[in-house]
Amino acid sequence: MAQPSNAGAVSSPSQGPPDLRDRISGYLFPSRLILIGAYYFSLTLLEAPLLILTDFQTFHHKAFSKLWAVCGEDMSSDMPPGTAELVASCKGVVLDVGPGTGTQLKLFNPEAITIIYGVEPAVDMHSKLLKNAERYGLKTKYEVVGAGAEPQSLIPALEKRNLLKMGEKNSAGIFDSIACIRVLCGVPSPEETADGLYRLLKPGGRLVICEHVKQPYPNGGDFIASLFQRFYMLIGWPFWLGGCCLDRDTDQMLRKVAGPDGWSEINVNYSQTHAAVPYIMGEYLKAA
Template sequence: MSTESPPPLFERMLGMLEPAQLLAWAMSHYIRVCSEAVFQNGQLFAPITQTRRLRDEAFGRFWIEFTSPRQMSSDPTNTEIPEPVGSSALIPPLLRTATGTVLDIGPGTGTQMPLLTSPSITALYGAEPCISLHSTLRATAAAAGIASKYHILPSGVAASDLLPALRATNTGVVDQYDADPRAGIFDTILCVRVLCSVPEMERTVKELYGMLKPGGRLLVTEHVVNPWKRAKGSLLGRIVQGVYQVLGWSYFIGDCCLDRDTERVLRGVADVDGGWESVELESAFEWSAMPYISGTLVKKMV
């Protein structure tokens, strides 16, 4: 449920434009990458024949810039990391509760790494398919002092990709799961701004649920389709989401979808076991084009 009151009308209208700024930013990186391929590298047909590679490279550059804590600072000598605002403020209190063997889905550049240094975390596995982000992610883990227990997986989160990558770490993390899938693998799975872009989300979430240990927790902060039929939802916000999708949001921003009903999928995936042990999800920014859900879902014990 949401306890948030909508801001004044002018602020709501400005909020509808926030995705446009991100889209223009991502598009500028794509144009730059395509220009480099054609004019610097002489790959005249790369924008046609190597579209996937160029999109990945452009998104990687955009994401590194976007997730830099000081990317909005006009003072290059300012090394102080600003206090998170907006949707970013939902993340720290949630991630600080992570324990045990943790799967971090789509960690990007590792912006969240400082929140994952608790001694109660015994091992971290970061599934990041964008290879161009790995060097930054590796450096961030080292800077946070957790390089020894942080394992980068060059894979997506579909079981067909993730399980072989986990086995390749030679840490034995999947041994018990291979012997009995009901045992699960992870004590905590982190889903932060990532389920919007995974292919076949419903199947993927089901597979992730199967990898949770009994009693394990799924920690979620995700932007979702605007719940416009609810009292605090917005029909305008839902329409604006559709407009951005048509303008190429998914194409330029790493296959992200603004209109996924992620909450419905998350709640329903545990029906096979009679539901979750507990679900504590809060809604935020339901008036906007980027409403969020944030909270914890706990798997039932066997």
């Protein structure tokens, strides 16, 4: 089988070079989020001091939910160019992975959607997620699934909805489109999760992503930004930001779990490679 397009290193879209102000902002903006994350972590600790000892995952979700309730709308409006068109191309039966409060739901095209299953483990976000589904014309087409994206959480949740039979291997897939918008950075078992999502995708189905990833330096990217990215990880970015990891090589992970012939086409690009938080975005078409 021929290699899929864009089979090698991920390319960067043609963009003018960032000016000094953009570079400095790209280096320093994550520090603001760490401070905000630490504030809401502390606030949650004051409200539920025992929860951190009895159920740390739920505690983490609550703290991040508070942060996202305040910052999510602004952060979702500041996405790489092309994100809206990418999400709008989703069609049929869709899996929306980690939608949070639904700030990205406005990007879906309701007329192209049969049904969307929004997989969100943070139950504190579910109410706002459902409100946004109604707000953006998806009320009758959006179901919230209280589960994580990792197979041990997601598969039982899909079985309960009779989307999968008990013990089914998912080789045929059940989703026409899977959307991952700033979520694979935070899943606890990334490679296992990526493999599970690949299996849930129908042959010919599309995985669309917009994820922040490891700084690509020295293969493009920015040396100083790569140092800042390492620094933010060292001072606890995942701890303060809901388990998010800045330095995952998401593209290589998705290629690996599918194998050399698993994707018939890959069209992905880097964006904001001058920043400590660069993005990769595009689509992967599963081989039929």
